[in-house]
Amino acid sequence: MLFKEAVSERIFNLCDKYNYSPNRLAEMSAIPPSTLRAMLSNKVDNPSAYNIYKICKTLKISVKDFYDCDLFNYKNLDD
Numbered sequence: 001m002l003f004k005e006a007v008s009e010r011i012f013n014l015c016d017k018y019n020y021s022p023n024r025l026a027e028m029s030a031i032p033p034s035t036l037r038a039m040l041s042n043k044v045d046n047p048s049a050y051n052i053y054k055i056c057k058t059l060k061i062s063v064k065d066f067y068d069c070d071l072f073n074y075k076n077l078d079d
Contacts, residue, residue: 002078006071007047008040011055014066018059029058 001009015025026036031051038044039051049063056063070076 001071001076002042003072004039004042004045004047006077007052008042010066010069010071011036011040013069014055014059014061020059025055025058029054031055 011022011025014020015022020028022036022040023033025031026033029036029051031054035044035051039047052066053063056066
């Protein structure tokens with residue numbers, strides 16, 4: 001799995017967990033919906049750390065918590 005795919009899957013998982021639609025998450029995070037849609041459709045090769053931070057802040061989780069899942073285990077990621 002590519003890093004950008006892991007980010008996308010993690011955001012979808014968190015949306016499900018916290019009962020946010022992607023559009024609602026974009027609105028609450030002050031991320032342009034087009035930017036979040038691009039991240040979720042794997043069109044962003046290097047997702048902005050600041051956008052990840054804004055998502056985490058909205059969900060009231062730490063950035064560490066965002067990345068603390070098996071999706072980001074180096075064994076699961078392709079270069």
